[in-house]
Amino acid sequence: MKSGTNRALFGLWTLFWLLMIVIAVQDEHGDARVLWWEPILWEGSSCLVATFWLVLERRASDRWNEYLADPWRWFAKHLAWMPAIAVTFIVAIYGIRHGVYALTSQIYEHESWSYIFFYESVKLVLFAGLWLGIIFGLESFARWREEREQLLTLQKHLAESQLAQLKAQLQPHFLFNALNTISSLMQVDIERADRLLTQLADLLRSSLQASARDVTSLREELKLLDLYAQIMQQRFAGRVTLASNVADDALEAQIPTLLLQPLLENAFKHGVERSRDPVRIEIAADKQGQDLRVTISNSNSSVSAAPSTGIGLRNCRERLQLLYGARAGLELLQEGGGVVARLNIPFQS
């Protein structure tokens, strides 16, 4: 991205100076008093010193870029350097020209110094303005592209996790086993079967709706987890106990949608579905200083049994990285006989 901007800029810069030299040579063509190399020297010395300043500007461009969103400040920061640039620029180019003329035993004739300073300063400010405009445009474009790319990545990850979650719910195993449970229940307890069917419908509907938004409250996210857990509890009747331990002040915290469900699914998959003994699954959340902490633990599995390549977990981590950078964390820990998934994200309500 950065090198692309610089390549475009120096390309334009080279074209610009070639043009300036060609025009100067053409202007003086036919004037017998002016030798062929003189206009090249005039423009070449300007080009050399201006390039030196441009390189310095490029070196420092990262420091300016934070003002890109505020064009006036960006230009002001640059223009503050103009007096220093003007003086060194004029002194340097006239120094070079005098030097080269002296080497060829000639004298460089020009207007009075006060006129030169005035004339060159005005010219410099005009050209500097032009080039700052070009630099600003290129940098803004690069920044826009970068941001758009980041946004697209974020959207892609969200879409992936929505898809993964939908798949998990439409996951044939989950769906068909849930339907079979309902098919069994409805012969002995119509009300319970009806409740379970509604829960399954609610779960599918919520995950379809959740897809539209990026963040939700912990309260909403927990509702979804509850629906899933209820269905699983019916299927594995007697083999799982659920516990919830969520602090009241954590309920309104913002949390990325569908972030927790894969963690709960893992707790069931690696705990309940693989164990012959009863499993306890606990969901806990509280506010810890500046952070919201959510833990989902099961009492009967090991980290090694959980494939770390699982798309659910990887996807969660990538989304956290994109949304919160280093301020969020998700780790799987072996604790006692079970596994704990511990999530930390900045607390926002």
Add this chain to the structure above:
Amino acid sequence: MMRVLIVDDEAPARDKLHRWLAEQADIALVGECGDGLAAAASIASLQPDAVFLDIQMPGMSGLEVAAQLEPALAPLLVFVTAYDEHAIKAFDLNAIDYLLKPYDKDRLHKTLDRLRGRRGEAPAANATAIRTARAQTGSSGRLLVPQGEQLQLIDASSIHWIEADDNYVHVHTAQARYMLRRTLADLLLQLGEAFTRIHKSAAVNIAEVKSLSPLFKGDHEVHLRSGAVLRLSRRYKDELFGRMGG
């Protein structure tokens, strides 16, 4: 009367089968199991005529249970699953019956009719089912053995040698000797390449063979790493030499 065992790790799924099977006059429910190991033990102790076997279960899957069965002695198998693409494809090809959850009563009745029709030919029907289950689970690595009252899975690599004894085999490991109601021929089919027969009623784990020494008439002695000395009959000599790589 057809004696039937139900195996599923989800209670509602067992209940449904139980209710519908109980309506059948010619079916006697002999038990219900919630996991694979219990199912294997019940199949051995109750010797049902047919088993409804869920595929996805903790510990040992339904396919793994089937893989450990001796076709000639095994009950008729009906696999029950919510979704198991690979397994189902394999069984589809072999025309073995299975139930996809959820299923209705008509579908179950069709399965029962098929079971009734096949009662006389259980070994043949089983052979295909069990072979398919073995291929699906890579069952050569583990062997189900009785341990006191219970069953347990041991690593095939821990077996030194196997001795046939009428309708039983003795499986020798460093720690123990297990007696199984299996035939040597089928056990060798299950365990695969790692084992080879050395005479009519014995087979060795090729990795456990330390050396061979010649006897009369082309017979040899096989010395195992464990110190055991077995006889290699002329008939199986080439096979063992070939398998040992020379």
